Amino acid sequence: MAEKKKAGAFDIRIVIATLVGIYGVVLTVLGIVEKQAEIDKAAGININLWGGIGMLVFTAVFVAWARLRPIAVPIDEKPADE
Structure with a gap:
């Protein structure tokens, strides 16, 4: 049986969450x-x-x-060479 390893930081969900999180903090x-005055415009x-x-x-x-x-x-x- 093959062992399994977690994707960790290479999980695309973490990458997406990081980018959206940075934008979220800025906003x-x-x-x-x-x-x-700017709020009144909206x-x-x-x-x-x-x-x-x-x-x-x-x-x-996403992180959860x-x-x-x-x-x-x-x-x-x-x-790989077999």
Whole structure:
């Protein structure tokens, strides 16, 4: 039986979560420091803040998914030249 190894940092879900998380932090910070005049342009909704929070929630879900259901990569025990 072949052994299995976790994909770890090479799991695409972690890469996607990292990128979305970075954007989420930036948008959340921008939403916190946003001027009221800019918020009024968007019908009174602080869209940067809500968008950033949504992205951070998305990031948390992806990281939890990757941790709870890791991808197992089979390791072939035979050498490649056989």
